[in-house]
Amino acid sequence: MSSRRYLRLGAVLKGAGGPGDHGVWKDASVPGDASVNLEYYAHQARLAEAAKFDLIFIVDSHFITPDSPPHYLNRFEPFTILSALAALTKNIGLVGTITTSFEDPFLVARRFASLDLISGGRAGWNVVTTGDEGTARLFGLEQHYDYDDRYGRALEHVRLVQQLWNSYEDDAFPRDRATGQFLDRSKLHEVHHRGTHFTLDGALNVQRSAQGQPVIFQAGDSEFGRDLGGAVGEGIFTHAANLESGRAFRTDLRARAERFGRNPDEVLVMPGMEIVVGDSDAxxxxxxxxxxxxxxxxxxxxxxxxxxxxxxxxxxxxxxxxxxxxxxxxxxxxxxxxxxxxxxxxxxxxxxxxxxxxxxAPKRSPFVGSPETVADTVQEWFEGGAFDGLNVHYRTHEQFSRFTDEVLPILRERGVVRSEYSGSTLRENLGLPFIPHQRPASSLVEQTA
Known part of the structure; x- marks a missing residue:
């Protein structure tokens, strides 16, 4: 791991337009079916990878009404599109939103472990607790979980998934044809869990990846959400209205992580920001x-x-x-x-x-202006402790290209953004440590934030 601090970059792929920008699909340069158009996703991913972005981010939810934003009404689910993009990219991280409220821990562990192997160690999980009440009915429940249950489930869910990712040691598969040994049985470890929300006995049937475990991201600004981020989040997706509020949030998350016995330098705060580049500020x-x-x-x-x-x-x-x-x-x-x-x-x-x-009402973004103005603002916020990285929101390829071709070279010249990928895994590129194997506890007690 390099001791130098670089700005981390994520690109948010949201097709036909999400909350607050539901008119994106009206732009002639955006395909009307962008949210279910593989070529559109692939093109964006390649642009981001060519610009040495650390990750692409797929947001997700389940429940819709006719009033939902266009991107929500008709879109790929994360594992499918990220697996397709894994085969079409080489270096960029692949991060998707999966809810702990309605997804099964074993299946989540297996799918992310598979994506991590397919991509060569580039997978990341954005942990969310579902906010849309109607989702409960999609999964056969009459009522949605309350806040305590949602966040209690979330922490127990993540801890259980992490235990499952330790089912195999790194060298559990000798695959020795001479001796006929495929598996070293001593390096397979079952998980036995009795918790408030989940019960499980058994092992995950997917080996560990080149980065040890997928990177855990988290988004949530409530007290419950911040505690969850402090407990398990390695990347934190959030919003920041100004430098001061961004700095206060980052300071708070780092303090919470430290209270949970974690290294605060291994918690990267990455707010989502709309970036608009023009020939001049006006x-x-x-x-x-x-x-x-x-x-x-x-x-x-x-x-x-x-x-x-x-x-x-x-x-x-x-x-x-x-x-x-x-x-x-x-x-x-x-x-x-x-x-x-x-x-x-x-x-x-x-x-x-x-x-x-x-x-x-639309909010005026702080990151709007000429290439120099945008670069100055990004550098000021980064060096001022408001964030460790940016999740870049953009409407069109043209706007994204102006950021990558006109703003990033300025930031690279100033040493704010690195020029090449640091390694082959998402953890290496984010400056996060490899997760060594830890033998699963024989009995996992629920941990609360």
């Missing part, structure tokens, strides 16, 4: 405004606004009446955001129209 802001105008649709915003409240239908209310009393609606969905919306509406005595406009 030109870039004009481009950003045009993007926002392309997304402008109050009816769409009103429909998607209900997601934080379990996809509650807000069209039934008078838009110019006070924001409705929703009581505990949203407590089993995106509770942190729902609570914030309720609090602001009450404190400022806002109407429903004002609340929807406030919370769906």
């Amino acid at each position: 030109d870039a802001r004009d481009r950003e405004t045009a993007n926002h105008q392309q997304d402008a649709d109050f009816d769409k915003d009103l429909g998607q606004f209900g997601r934080s409240f379990g996809w509650h239908d807000f069209t039934q209310y008078d838009l110019d009446a006070p924001f409705p009393d929703l009581q505990d609606l949203g407590d089993r969905s995106f509770k942190t955001r729902a609570d914030k919306i309720r609090a602001v509406a009450k404190e400022e005595n806002l109407t429903l129209r004002e609340v929807v406009t406030r919370f769906t």
Whole structure:
């Protein structure tokens, strides 16, 4: 591992447009079927790899309504597209979102272990607890888990998956034709787990990879989410409105990791940021405004606004009446955001129209400007302790190319971004250590954050 600190880079692949940029599909340069178009994904992945990005990131969720963003309505599930991209790339990391709320630990362990082998040690798991209440019904439940259960399941789930990834020692398969020994039986270890949420006896039938285990990423800004990130996250996906809030978040996550007995330098905070590059600062802001105008649709915003409240239908209310009393609606969905919306509406005595406009209005990105301006801002935030890397959001190939061709050379010249990949695995490229084998405990007790 190099002691030098470099900016880490992720590219967020979101096809036809997700929350906040649901007008992306209207751009003539973006295929209407981008979210289910392998060639489109492959092209983006190759662009990112040519620019020496550390990873590509596939976001995911299950539940939809007709008001869901275009990318959510019709998209690949992560393992399928990442496995396809593994065969079409050589160096770039492959990170996908998988929920701990409804996915089985053994199957998650097996699929990520397989992706890690297919890619030569480039897999990463973005751990989430599902916020969409309707997802529960897709999996045969009448009610979604509450916050305590969701995060309790998440920690136990991740710990169990990590135990399963230790089923085999690194040299468990001699494959010695002369002696006829395929497996060294002493190096296969079963997991025996009795926890609050999961029970399991047995071993994973996939060997360890070149990086030991896939990299664990995590996204969540609530107290529960931050504790989970501090406990297990090696990469943290988040958002930062400004340098100060970014620095405060990173400082908090590093402190939590240390309280859990971890090395805080092995926790990389990587907020998602929209980057727009123009010929000048004014030109870039004009481009950003045009993007926002392309997304402008109050009816769409009103429909998607209900997601934080379990996809509650807000069209039934008078838009110019006070924001409705929703009581505990949203407590089993995106509770942190729902609570914030309720609090602001009450404190400022806002109407429903004002609340929807406030919370769906496009935000001006700090990373908009000429190549020099964007490079200066990225460097200031990075050296100012606001993040360890960026998850780059972009709308078109043209915008991504302007970042890679015009901004990154400036950052490389300044020593902020490395010029070549550091190794062949995601861990090596992120500056994270190889995970050595640890024999699974004979009885795993649930650990809580």
